[in-house]
Amino acid sequence: MSRARWIVPLAALAAIALIPDLRAIALGFLDGAFGGRNMFNLWSTVSRASILLGMAVGVLVAFRAGLINLGGEGQLVLGGLAAALVGIYAPLPVWAIVPAAVLGAMLAGGLWGMLALWLDRGLKVPLLVGSLLLNYPAGYFASWLASHPLRDVASGIAQTHRIDRDARLPRFDGTILDYGIFFTVAVALLVILADRYSVFGYRLRMQGLAPGFARAQGMPTGRLGYQALFLSGAIAGLTGFTAVFGFAQRYVDGMLTLPLYAWTGIVAVLLAGIVPWRVPIAAALFAVLATGAGGMERVAGIPRESAQIITGLVILWLAGSGRSLMRRRGE
Amino acid sequence: MAADDSRQAALCRLHRIDKHFGRTHALRGASLELRPGEVLALVGENGAGKTTLMNVLFGLIAPDAGGFELEGREGFFADAADAIAHGFGMVHQHFMLFDDMSVLENVVIGAEGPGRLGRIDLAARAAEVTEVMRRFGFHLPLETRVRDLPVAARQQIEIVKLLYREARVVILDEPTAVLTPQEADALFSMLRGLAGEGRAVVVITHKLSEVMTHADRVVVMRGGEVAGERRVAETSAAEIARLMVGRDIAPVEKKTHAGTGTRLALRGLLCAAREGERQVGPVDLDLRPGEILGIAGVAGSGQGPLVETLVGLRPAESGRIELDGQDITRANVAARRAAGLAYMAEDRMRSGLAIEASLAENAVAGREAQPPFARGPLRALGAVADFGRDLIARYDIRATGPTQRVAQLSGGNKQKIVVGRELSGTPRLIVAHNPCWGVDIGAIRFIQDQLLAAAEAGAAVIFVSSELDELFALSDRLAVLYDGQVQALLDRGDLETGRVGRAMAGAAA
Numbered sequence A: 001m002s003r004a005r006w007i008v009p010l011a012a013l014a015a016i017a018l019i020p021d022l023r024a025i026a027l028g029f030l031d032g033a034f035g036g037r038n039m040f041n042l043w044s045t046v047s048r049a050s051i052l053l054g055m056a057v058g059v060l061v062a063f064r065a066g067l068i069n070l071g072g073e074g075q076l077v078l079g080g081l082a083a084a085l086v087g088i089y090a091p092l093p094v095w096a097i098v099p100a101a102v103l104g105a106m107l108a109g110g111l112w113g114m115l116a117l118w119l120d121r122g123l124k125v126p127l128l129v130g131s132l133l134l135n136y137p138a139g140y141f142a143s144w145l146a147s148h149p150l151r152d153v154a155s156g157i158a159q160t161h162r163i164d165r166d167a168r169l170p171r172f173d174g175t176i177l178d179y180g181i182f183f184t185v186a187v188a189l190l191v192i193l194a195d196r197y198s199v200f201g202y203r204l205r206m207q208g209l210a211p212g213f214a215r216a217q218g219m220p221t222g223r224l225g226y227q228a229l230f231l232s233g234a235i236a237g238l239t240g241f242t243a244v245f246g247f248a249q250r251y252v253d254g255m256l257t258l259p260l261y262a263w264t265g266i267v268a269v270l271l272a273g274i275v276p277w278r279v280p281i282a283a284a285l286f287a288v289l290a291t292g293a294g295g296m297e298r299v300a301g302i303p304r305e306s307a308q309i310i311t312g313l314v315i316l317w318l319a320g321s322g323r324s325l326m327r328r329r330g331e
Numbered sequence B: 001m002a003a004d005d006s007r008q009a010a011l012c013r014l015h016r017i018d019k020h021f022g023r024t025h026a027l028r029g030a031s032l033e034l035r036p037g038e039v040l041a042l043v044g045e046n047g048a049g050k051t052t053l054m055n056v057l058f059g060l061i062a063p064d065a066g067g068f069e070l071e072g073r074e075g076f077f078a079d080a081a082d083a084i085a086h087g088f089g090m091v092h093q094h095f096m097l098f099d100d101m102s103v104l105e106n107v108v109i110g111a112e113g114p115g116r117l118g119r120i121d122l123a124a125r126a127a128e129v130t131e132v133m134r135r136f137g138f139h140l141p142l143e144t145r146v147r148d149l150p151v152a153a154r155q156q157i158e159i160v161k162l163l164y165r166e167a168r169v170v171i172l173d174e175p176t177a178v179l180t181p182q183e184a185d186a187l188f189s190m191l192r193g194l195a196g197e198g199r200a201v202v203v204i205t206h207k208l209s210e211v212m213t214h215a216d217r218v219v220v221m222r223g224g225e226v227a228g229e230r231r232v233a234e235t236s237a238a239e240i241a242r243l244m245v246g247r248d249i250a251p252v253e254k255k256t257h258a259g260t261g262t263r264l265a266l267r268g269l270l271c272a273a274r275e276g277e278r279q280v281g282p283v284d285l286d287l288r289p290g291e292i293l294g295i296a297g298v299a300g301s302g303q304g305p306l307v308e309t310l311v312g313l314r315p316a317e318s319g320r321i322e323l324d325g326q327d328i329t330r331a332n333v334a335a336r337r338a339a340g341l342a343y344m345a346e347d348r349m350r351s352g353l354a355i356e357a358s359l360a361e362n363a364v365a366g367r368e369a370q371p372p373f374a375r376g377p378l379r380a381l382g383a384v385a386d387f388g389r390d391l392i393a394r395y396d397i398r399a400t401g402p403t404q405r406v407a408q409l410s411g412g413n414k415q416k417i418v419v420g421r422e423l424s425g426t427p428r429l430i431v432a433h434n435p436c437w438g439v440d441i442g443a444i445r446f447i448q449d450q451l452l453a454a455a456e457a458g459a460a461v462i463f464v465s466s467e468l469d470e471l472f473a474l475s476d477r478l479a480v481l482y483d484g485q486v487q488a489l490l491d492r493g494d495l496e497t498g499r500v501g502r503a504m505a506g507a508a509a
Helices: A002-018 A020-034 A037-064 A072-089 A094-123 A127-133 A135-147 A180-197 A199-209 A211-216 A221-248 A261-271 A276-300 A305-320 B004-009 B050-057 B080-085 B103-108 B122-136 B151-164 B181-196 B208-214 B237-245 B303-311 B333-338 B348-352 B359-363 B381-394 B411-423 B441-456 B468-474 B497-504
Strands: B012-021 B024-034 B038-044 B065-070 B088-091 B169-173 B200-205 B217-222 B225-231 B264-271 B280-287 B292-296 B316-323 B341-344 B429-433 B460-464 B477-482 B485-491
Touching: A002 A020, A020 A037, A020 A276, A037 A072, A037 A180, A037 A199, A037 A221, A037 A261, A037 A276, A072 A094, A072 A135, A072 A221, A072 A261, A094 A127, A094 A221, A127 A135, A180 A199, A180 A221, A180 A276, A199 A211, A199 A221, A211 A221, A211 B348, A261 A276, A261 A305, A276 A305, B012 B050, B024 B038, B024 B050, B024 B065, B038 B050, B038 B181, B038 B208, B038 B237, B050 B065, B050 B169, B050 B200, B080 B088, B088 B151, B103 B122, B103 B151, B122 B151, B122 B181, B151 B169, B151 B181, B169 B181, B181 B200, B181 B208, B181 B497, B200 B208, B208 B237, B217 B237, B225 B237, B237 B441, B264 B303, B280 B303, B280 B316, B280 B485, B292 B441, B292 B468, B292 B497, B303 B316, B303 B429, B303 B460, B333 B341, B341 B411, B348 B411, B359 B381, B359 B411, B381 B411, B411 B441, B429 B441, B441 B460, B441 B468, B477 B497, B485 B497
Parallel strands: B024 B225, B038 B200, B038 B217, B088 B169, B169 B200, B292 B460, B292 B477, B341 B429, B429 B460
Antiparallel strands: B012 B024, B012 B065, B217 B225, B264 B280, B264 B316, B477 B485
């Protein structure tokens, strides 16, 4: 069994090494993910990984508590939008803009997340359905704002004006990678540590593993659920902030939805088996997959959509191998 | 073995069945013979292999080795349908009935046979079923929905279902768990009638009194093996128990420790009913410190709602709950636990434990935010692990260590975690709901001793159980529930099966 498991990957690697055409494609993939002039592609991969990490960690918080939050996209969009509104229109001193935008983004995302749980508990709309459907009003509302009232008409596309130059997140010297990654990495670390070392993390986990048990032991399960959804949404909102204040420098219609950040984040968490420390690895993997596919397209004409196909196959494989939400491990 | 004389008479024979599940050796060369005209009791502890053996018989599980012979023909059944077609029928512990369909529809389902144009001729089927019921003395209302019938009647539906299919082999898994003693007696006399017509009857049970009174032959399983086979007339309950466990188990020694004063007072307590539930209450009870109050009743008589209301998982519709004179009627679970409540939930796998979490994590649940297990918002993982190790040592839990996943432990060891957790920290009121269900005899004895020791230390105990034997052994007083009401409240001296059984059936005790 264990030998058979290695035969296929080894054979694939051997084929790539020995067949020139395949080798060229693989090199194109590696170049697309890690190479480029001044390692431009590498920084692009890291930048994408940062966004995916933020989205994955947000989902992780909810999934650990057994709450299937599929509303990451709406929470991300509203967070980004709130950040943009604060950044462009709030009459604040420059030093206060970033804290205010972070706060606004987290509140917007967090409250949108809590709304989904309120629909579940108050109106009996299953969280899975409610959180998913709340993505649409959030997305179209943001589209409308960017296309009409807040549009930077001179730019000719559906986007807002730019964030004030002094308030934008700075970039690392000579790269396109901005300081937004500090936010997502810090949040990821906090979540991973809190899961193991805090009472709150323990309670979320127990509620996720056995809700009836958490209740019978006297844990405040009602409050815990809303806290988990708020945190989950707030982290998504914060991720939206890093995108708007970082690489985009404004809110562009579709900038957060078209790259499927939220969905890829969910798949990353599932691939990680909902085990916290594996989530950053999974997020990085999907970032590499996406940018590498771009390189493959340039070199060999293999469409970059193949990365999405791979992602879809990963979901199918996860579903087929029984590594679903029901089978996750404790620590 | 006393079996050789009737060898040719065997209807079917399982021969030296072996079965592994992963690294578990579930069946080790187990052989079993079913004979027409005989009531066979198949006994053994949980995990002894009774169910696995029956599943092999029914073709639901393919064994690793062994053979099956039915009337001279060799070879296992392909599947359950094959077994049913050959006249084998089984009544499961959890009935396989459609609650919203009528009795008739439930009986004929799968054998209704589409007639002309796919139409089902229910009238003709009804006549056939009525004839079957007349032959065997059943009186079931064919048009009534199953949902509206009591448990004993639902079991009869299952049996009629088998007879309608002309089953020659009737197997019942723990059939009396849901019955009053009187209903159980009626069931066995009916089974005796079936055997008298030449059917082979198998009853899977762990109640030795039933075996001794009603069976012809008993096969005892232990650890996947047949530990012994006896004619009931030539054995004793003590011998069967020894075969089941592999050693002698002394009976529980019960002294009364009830002190003075009132620990728990229930005043007109009415439990909030969920949709479709019957009302439970009003209940008036007083409990002294050190007293063990047993709660008996047929399953579904209101035990669940009452326990949930006591521990704070279900609101009270009206009435009062007082713990040491303090009104806790509106207090949540955490507040009640802080006031000294311990709760051993009936559903161990969902409410008693988080089975996917580690042993130590389960052991500190409920006190996870208190010292020494937490400092402020952070957990003290060292203290948590120490407590897990401590519990393993004190309760003799068979585990590799405090980080082992609870799902990997046996039922008895799982329950020891629950008991150990709930009894640490000297509780004032213990609510134990079927704490010995599904654990082996050794662990049962250990849990019962722990409850007695807790009572001796001054805790009041509410002990809800579906086993009259252990209720009689432990209770200072026994409350019998019927249809959500306390039908009888008996002192220890008045405990007698007939009286309790009548109260369980709703008659005056």
